Amino acid sequence: MYNAIIEPIASLLGKVLDVLFVGINAIGLGNIAIAIILFTLLVKLLMLPLTAKQSKMMKLNSIIGPEVRAIQNKYKDKKGDQNAMLKMQEETKAVYAKYGTSQMGGCVQMLIQFPILLALYRVFQRIPMYVTSLKALFINILGDGGNGIMSAADYSDFMSNTFNTGTLAKIDWSNVNDAVVAMNSFTTEQWNLLKEHFTSYASVIADNQTKITEMNTFLGINVSQVPTLALNIAILIPILSGVTQYISVRVSQGKSNQDDSDNPAAASMKMMNIFMPIMSAFIAFSVPAGLGLYWIATAVIQTIIQICINRYYDKLGVDEIVRRNVEQRNKKRAKKGLPPEKIAKNATTSTKKIDSETKSQERIDKLQQKKEQNDKKVKEILEATNYYKSAKPGSLAEKAGMVAKYNEKNSKKN
Numbered sequence: 001m002y003n004a005i006i007e008p009i010a011s012l013l014g015k016v017l018d019v020l021f022v023g024i025n026a027i028g029l030g031n032i033a034i035a036i037i038l039f040t041l042l043v044k045l046l047m048l049p050l051t052a053k054q055s056k057m058m059k060l061n062s063i064i065g066p067e068v069r070a071i072q073n074k075y076k077d078k079k080g081d082q083n084a085m086l087k088m089q090e091e092t093k094a095v096y097a098k099y100g101t102s103q104m105g106g107c108v109q110m111l112i113q114f115p116i117l118l119a120l121y122r123v124f125q126r127i128p129m130y131v132t133s134l135k136a137l138f139i140n141i142l143g144d145g146g147n148g149i150m151s152a153a154d155y156s157d158f159m160s161n162t163f164n165t166g167t168l169a170k171i172d173w174s175n176v177n178d179a180v181v182a183m184n185s186f187t188t189e190q191w192n193l194l195k196e197h198f199t200s201y202a203s204v205i206a207d208n209q210t211k212i213t214e215m216n217t218f219l220g221i222n223v224s225q226v227p228t229l230a231l232n233i234a235i236l237i238p239i240l241s242g243v244t245q246y247i248s249v250r251v252s253q254g255k256s257n258q259d260d261s262d263n264p265a266a267a268s269m270k271m272m273n274i275f276m277p278i279m280s281a282f283i284a285f286s287v288p289a290g291l292g293l294y295w296i297a298t299a300v301i302q303t304i305i306q307i308c309i310n311r312y313y314d315k316l317g318v319d320e321i322v323r324r325n326v327e328q329r330n331k332k333r334a335k336k337g338l339p340p341e342k343i344a345k346n347a348t349t350s351t352k353k354i355d356s357e358t359k360s361q362e363r364i365d366k367l368q369q370k371k372e373q374n375d376k377k378v379k380e381i382l383e384a385t386n387y388y389k390s391a392k393p394g395s396l397a398e399k400a401g402m403v404a405k406y407n408e409k410n411s412k413k414n
Helices: 002-026 030-047 050-075 082-098 106-125 133-140 155-162 166-170 178-183 187-196 200-214 233-253 265-284 288-315 320-336 352-388 396-412
Strands: none
Touching: 002 030, 002 050, 002 106, 002 133, 002 187, 030 106, 030 187, 030 200, 050 082, 050 106, 050 288, 106 288, 133 155, 133 178, 155 187, 178 396, 200 396, 233 265, 233 288, 288 320
């Protein structure tokens, strides 16, 4: 199921990457890193409508969030009451409808983007399988059934016994595609081992290795190799990956005037926004630098796009966003034969007002409770009074009633 969905998308994206590489190679810029940057830019531009919708939803959530939390606080002591929970759901749904959106508004865009992101990951993990001119250089070395190192009798044994660490230990060297992907990450030392063993193919290996290295090297960094903690320029890839993603996350959140001190979800999100860039920096130390470069390019381009989107929505204003949302929603409702919804009045209602309304309701509930207690006391007094009045002459109850009347008169005098 996974491959059935991801592989066709990866194949399509891989063809786009190949076309871009052919184009830049025609003007003398045949470099994998440049192709990755241009490819990332193209993908982000194609996904711009989804990004804009997500940003709009985040903008609305800064207004919707406090209202939803106010509703949740209203029913927080009634979690066991099914009717109260249904009413809470209805009120929450009504809040989203008031702003022309729904609770699933932001999830749809994420669901669409997720398989695309997985497909992109596959492409960048197996770049030689999609860039045909790069794959051709490896085929020149391997031979693939022709004149190459794969035709040597000890090829499989040598490759399995020599390159048996890390991910290379899992490679099926008899599979030409797996061999191509694995060799793309070879270090200079590993290439030398190959030339020393297959001496009859040493010149072919050397010539194609030079071209492969030129294609994969950008600003002194070989994007096909995994960065290490050694003090070289490649260490910048993981560092920049973490830093640029952190900046991108901060910009995508935009400015919020809401107090999230009582919102546990907001606190968790803040922690995730710090944790994820750090995690990506660590991951970048275990994958080819090309994937780290893609993350950097994505973060930088996303930041620029997000700044433009934020400025656009800030200029547009929340009220206008809501008006357009409701208008668009009503068009869909009209097609279904449903009546139009009203545009929310005072879309920018402050959290203080919402909190004030909630507190007022709490005060009303307390006063009602106090009134019920007072009514109960009055009822008890009346019942006691009637009991004394109906007491028989000379009885203990009559005497107790006389004492009560005497005390009542004295209390009035005082």
